[in-house]
Amino acid sequence: MQDISPQQAQEIIGDLTAIAARASAATLAVPFSAIEQRTKNDLSPVTAADEAAEAIILDGLALLCPGVPVVAEESVAGGRIPASLDGSFFCVDPLDGTKEFLAGRDEFTVNIALITKGEAIAGVIAAPAQGLLWRGVTGFSAERLRLKLSGGVAEACEPAAIHTRPAPARLTVATSRTHLDDVTEAFIARLPVGKRYMCGSSVKFCQLAEGRADIYPRFSPTSDWDIAAGVAILTAAGGAAQAPAGGPLRFGNRAGKFHVPGFIAVGDPAGLPALRGV
Numbered sequence: 001m002q003d004i005s006p007q008q009a010q011e012i013i014g015d016l017t018a019i020a021a022r023a024s025a026a027t028l029a030v031p032f033s034a035i036e037q038r039t040k041n042d043l044s045p046v047t048a049a050d051e052a053a054e055a056i057i058l059d060g061l062a063l064l065c066p067g068v069p070v071v072a073e074e075s076v077a078g079g080r081i082p083a084s085l086d087g088s089f090f091c092v093d094p095l096d097g098t099k100e101f102l103a104g105r106d107e108f109t110v111n112i113a114l115i116t117k118g119e120a121i122a123g124v125i126a127a128p129a130q131g132l133l134w135r136g137v138t139g140f141s142a143e144r145l146r147l148k149l150s151g152g153v154a155e156a157c158e159p160a161a162i163h164t165r166p167a168p169a170r171l172t173v174a175t176s177r178t179h180l181d182d183v184t185e186a187f188i189a190r191l192p193v194g195k196r197y198m199c200g201s202s203v204k205f206c207q208l209a210e211g212r213a214d215i216y217p218r219f220s221p222t223s224d225w226d227i228a229a230g231v232a233i234l235t236a237a238g239g240a241a242q243a244p245a246g247g248p249l250r251f252g253n254r255a256g257k258f259h260v261p262g263f264i265a266v267g268d269p270a271g272l273p274a275l276r277g278v
Contacts, residue, residue, distance in 0.1 A: 004068070004088040006139045009114050009122035012064060016112055016124045017135055017145070019060035021154035023053040023110045024128035024147060027095055049101065050074055053094035053110055061090050061112075071258060073225045085252045088116040093225035097201030099178055106130050107177075107200035113228035118250035123232030127203055128154070134162070134206040136236025142209050164239040164267030165211035170194025174204040174216040183219040191215070191275075205230025208267045209237035215275070219244055219262040224251045227263065240269035 027049045054074045061070055069082035072092035082089065090112060095101060097108035106129035114122040119138075126133040126147055133156045136142030142163070145156040170192050175184065177198040188196070199207070205227070207213045228251050231241045241249055244262045253259065266272055 002087055003116045004065075004114060004121075005116070006121050006137050009116075010137045010140050013122060013124070013135055013137055015060075015064050016114075016122070017133065017156045019057055019064070020110050020112050020124045020126045020133065021147060021156045022060065023056045023094060024126040024133075025149055025152055025154040026052040026056055027101070027108070027110065027128050028149060029152060047095070047098060047102070050095040050098060054092065057092050057094055057110075057112060061092075065090075071224065071252070073223065076258065081254065085254065088114060089252065091115050091120070091225050091228045091251060091258075093202075093223075093229075096226055097203075100200035105200060107203055109201045109203055111202055111225060111229040113225075113232055113251075115224075115228060115251045118252055119248065120228040120232040120235070120251055123229030123236075125202055125206055125229050125233060126156075127201075127206075130203075132206075134209060134233050136209070136233035138232060138235045140236060142233050142237035144206070144210055162210040162237050164209060164234070164237050165214070167214050167266070167268035167271050168194065171214040172196070172212070174199055174207060174213040176200070176204075176218060179218065179220055179222070181220045184217055187217050187219065202227060202230040205234045205241075205265060208239055208265055209234045211267060214267050216265040217244075217263075221259045221261050222263075224253075224258040224260065227260070231263075231265070234265055234267075237267075238269075239265065239267045240272060241265040242272060246273075 069089040093111040101108040110126040122137045124135045133145045143159040172195040
């Protein structure tokens with residue numbers, strides 16, 4: 001499989017948007033109160049909504065880009081991993097923030113990313129319960145769209161360009177609601193913080209991308225599918241995400257079970273070198 005370029009990704013971003021919209025409708029097909037959950041081997045929860053959304057995404061990607069491998073959370077959990085990731089591949093989280101979903105919060109998302117040479121070059125993130133969708137291709141642009149859901153059908157419309165903002169003197173810091181650790185807390189304590197808030201799922205990357213927050217640090221491991229789409233959107237909007245010690249984030253590490261060790265995501269990349277030394 002040949003590598004897919006950002007130009008080619010830009011040509012299919014509308015199709016990826018439609019696939020994410022269809023999967024979004026599936027996540028809301030059953031009332032939260034009626035959702036049953038199971039526990040996977042890694043002790044994380046999974047629901048029928050996760051599986052229904054993943055099935056829709058896998059079918060859609062197979063039609064759109066036949067032969068392009070897909071690394072999807074529930075498939076990997078079931079031992080279904082592509083034989084080769086030598087070329088480009090898609091990275092999918094059909095329902096990021098399952099704990100938020102089960103709690104009835106609106107912060108869960110549907111994530112689709114396109115990875116080329118280990119880099120997230122395109123991403124779509126839908127927040128079904130918020131009626132919003134974000135998308136971006138590195139080297140092109142990032143957008144926020146309205147996600148209209150009616151009668152089990154979803155449509156993304158009204159695209160508006162989004163951009164990160166220059167870092168202010170006092171930063172707005174986004175943190176995970178459920179994965180905050182002592183190392184991250186110590187890092188934040190050294191920042192010039194003006195405002196801080198907790199939020200679930202990859203929607204935090206989208207808030208950085210549209211200039212509502214300035215930094216999102218995480219120093220504990222996370223999975224490729226949790227952040228790849230967000231990294232692509234943030235980069236397309238003018239921001240950046242790097243490993244805590246510096247250097248780019250790379251996706252598709254099969255030996256590492258598709259984990260990255262942590263990251264610092266910022267709206268204003270000019271401040272990254274200084275922040276790593278905080």
